[in-house]
Amino acid sequence: MNISSKIIEQHGLKPDEFVSIKKLLKREPNLLELGIFSAMWNEHCSYKSSRKHLKNLPTKGKQVIQGPGENAGVIDIGDDDAIIFKIESHNHPSYIEPYQGAATGVGGILRDVFTMGARPIALLNSIHFGEPKHFKTKSLLNGVVSGIGGYGNCIGIPTVAGETKFNKTYNENILVNAMAVGHAKKDRIFYSKAKGINKSVVYVGSKTGRDGIHGASMASAEFDENTEEKKPTVQVGDPFTEKLLMEACLELMKDNSIISIQDMGAAGLTSSSVEMASKGGLGIELNLEKVPCREENMTPYEMMLSESQERMLIILEDGKEKHAKEIFNKWDLDFNIIGKTTNTNMLTLKFNNKIEGEIPIEALASKAPIYDRKWVKKKITKKNINLKTYKKVGIKESLIKILSSANHSDKSWITNQYDQMVMCDTVQKSGADAAIIRIHGKDKAIAVSVDSSANYCKSHPLTGGKQIVCENWRNLISVGARPIAITNCLNFGNPENSEIMGEFAECLIGIKEACEFLNYPVVSGNVSFYNGTNKKNISPTPVIGGVGLISNFKKKISHLLKKENSAILLVGKTFGHLGQSVFLEEVYSINEGKPPEVNMLNEKNNGETVLEIIKNDLVNSVHDVSNGGLLVSLAEMSINSGYGIKINKPKKLTNLIEYFFGEDQGRYVLEIDNDNLEKVDKILKNNNIFYENIGFTQKEFFEIKDEMKINIIELSKINNQWYNNF
Amino acid sequence: MNSSVIVFPGSNCDRDIAVALKKMQFKNQMIWHKETKLPKSDLIVIPGGFSYGDYLRSGAIAGKSNIINEVIKAANNGCLVLGICNGFQILTETGLLKGVLLRNENLKFINKDVNVKVMNNETRFTKKYKKNQILKINIAHNEGNYFTSQNHLKELHDKNLISFKYCNDKGNIDEESNPNGSLENIAGIFNAKKNILGMMPHPERMIDSLISNSDGINLFSSLLN
Secondary structure, three states: OOOOOHHHHOOOHHHHHHHHHHHHHHHOOOOOHHHHHHHHHHHHHHHOOHHHHHHOOOOOOOOOEEEEOOEEEEEEOOOOOOEEEEEEEOOOHHHOOOHHHHHHHHHHHHHHHHHHOOOOEEEEEEEEEOOOOOHHHHHHHHHHHHHHHHHHHHHHHOOOEEEEEHHHHOOOEEEEEEEEEEEEEOOOOOOOOOOOOOOOEEEEEEEOOOOOOOOOOOOOOOOOOHHHHHHHHHHOOOOOHHHHHHHHHHHOOOOOOOEEEEEEOHHHHHHHHHHHHHHHOOEEEHHHOOOOOOOOOOOHHHHHHOOOOOOOEEEEEEOHHHHHHHHHHHHOOOOEEEEEEEEOOOEEEOOOOOOEEEEHHHHOOOOOOOOOOOOOOOOOOOOOOOOOHHHOOHHHHHHHHHHHOOOOOHHHHHHOOOOOOOOEEEEEOOOEEEEEEEEEOOOOOOEEEEOOHHHHHHOOHHHHHHOOOHHHHHHHOOOEEEEEEEEEEOOOOOOOOOOHHHHHHHHHHHHHHHHHHHHHOOEEEEOOOEEOOOOOOOOEEEEEEEEEEEEEHHHOOOOOOOOOOOOOOEEOOOOOOOOOOOHHHHHHHOOOOOOOOOOOOHHHHHHHHHHHHHHOOOOOOEEOOOOOHHHHHHHHHHHOOOOOEEEEEOOOOOOOHHHHOOOOOOEEEEEEHHHHHHHHHHHHHHOOEHHHHHEEOOOOEEOOOOOOEHHHHHHHHHHHHHOOOO | OEEEEEOOHHHHHHEEEHHHHHHHOOOOEEOOOOOOOOOOOEEEEEEEEHHHHHHHOOHHHHHHHHHHHHHHHHHOOOOOOEOOOHHHHHHHOOOOOEEEEOOOOOOOOEEEEEEEEEEOOOOOOOOOOOOOEEEEEEEEOOOOOOOHHHHHHHHHHHEEEEEEEOOOOOOOOOOOOOOOOOOHHHEEEEOOOOEEEOOOEHHHOOOOOOOOOOOHHHHHHHHHH
């Protein structure tokens, strides 16, 4: 068959890429081979536009066992315990088919974690939708939330934290990022690198169908008016089979039967087999007639490119086939030896003994294209926010506007649809700065949080990248955890556009700087480009998922106020920065100015000092000050605990709007017993930290002296109305 | 006391219930659904989860599984049987308990802590509770909307077979405190002989006040002696 330029284009390959393929093969590829190149060379699998920038990120650290490049990152949390985690996007499928798109996003990330030998212990998500009034928003939100819940609830892993945001930039390209966290024994971690020749390559899990063919290529292109036609490229999730697959894999992992294991994620059988062979410096031969198929007459092309879910590829030690088969049979799963490792360094595909395709492994992996795409720096806006140019608003009405907005409403409508308690180790559920999960049977726990701030990143990517790492770090500190490492999901527009590529490059510089300064390495992650429709790109949205350690979960802390008459301290300096703030967005519907400055020195010093205060049992509750500024943080503490607060106006003459809604970084609110004030003052002063004693807790009223007073029950109603009216 | 937990493919609260039983000093065994014999047990627990994926009606396939015949035999011989969440759904599918669990009225999965009232504390399952005691217990289900015939409802009342009802924190049983649309706020019921209890709330999630609370403990301690 002749490969026409139309076929090449349909496979998402550029003409010059096709020339490279011919050079590498020293001949024309056949259609099967072209499909395989298309699957391995697309952006999603090859990281061809991002790799150059990703390699600058700090990925090493004392507690890092495995950084990027494996199915997930692995960190050491002491004793013989390791935590394995990763975040991944499922944006395009979720827009086309929200329930299945989101569900399979969860399924995919879970496989990445249990493939490495971990029992998953927590799920998180970051989901972004278009503006609330957009006609698709509510149905997409409904579908995505049901999909996330549908998968996690069924497989029985608690969904413990997340963020949900609305912004018109996502009107036609929503974001669905799912993160999974698992626990393993340090000496029982499994990798994808193949070793040894003539070893059995085993296919386990669900049967292969025609679903999801070219899914990864779909995810590597912009949407257009024909998006609806792409529905067949979305896979269908089966959490029940995944549960069986997980239990079967974990059972097989108890002994030394497995040499290497890899889940079939994007680009299915193709990427899993190539990955294993390329890491091991080997070849792999597959006999495709042995692949368990769900549909009749499937061709080698379809089998190699299907993205049917809940499948794994395993390379077994000699003589372990029978033992492994027994385990998978017990769980009623397919188990078939479909090939073997070879020393040819080739991917050899046979169907009924006839060679259907043969490609050098390195052509698909190390020789895949890498682009140094052109990028331009974003100029920081000179515009300063001058409140005098806007219509005057009161503090109370502004607070009400923010708390009743879709973005800042109470999210119980969402979180109540997720099983947060199954496995019985959830110490702190969503709604706090970070969720806390106990390590089963032990006193230690991990804290987890996901965060993003697209408005900051849009305005100034470098500052935004830095800020979001800091905010994530602050969230872990606020629950008493020592932050260890992050995973990131980098959601951007079209990298072929130099401005978008600039957003990517600069966000990464920001992330790198913050991670280096905070000693907070990146151990895994995922890049999602081409988020946009018809040349309209989304705002740059890097999402950071962080994991920290709490040595004794009984010492956890939350943002819930504990009693009346304790002092409220604001740690960190308030300048009243309103650029790109929630206040401007929700009250005036504008996004203007530059993001708040991030001072890494203060950030680190403030955070470590707050952690010291927590460790010394001197604090009743802690909340970080982030989107919405001081007043929104205080209101959240009040609403969620039921205790009131009375705040004094700042002594110095300051604009109250700037003071209460400014989004200056590195700040925390602390609730302190009066008896402990002296000790806390000493610690803060010893560390040269600026703080203010701004008020105290009280019964039932949320109050700023001589300015506003509102009953908490009323405030809570305001905070719940958006979802109640859903 | 010997207990057996039945494990179906798709059960996912099996570990949680095993942890609870162990903590309460039961001698527990996990029994795989393909088994055709039950070990000698004083208590059989059918845990929560999504048995066989629950792609058909919840519990429908589990109600026809190998091991379930043994559970029915044991139950008819007076063995104590506790079905939690999916376990309750399975018990209604087998006919050991009457009635059905429909989809939640709001058509959504619901996970939250709810208040339930102890309606009958004179049973092997509830004797350590006080009558009308209010418990806070976690629910997590898609299909917890209990419904039954008028005749059976009358029997439930006449024989005092309702174990728990959803209520508010003052103990009032009203529409607002009904999370899923259950008939008369019913959260759990006994069979006529009161050796079988099916309930939607998860007592095994409430055995550790550092994680949640300890309102579930007395259900297990009631069973112990």
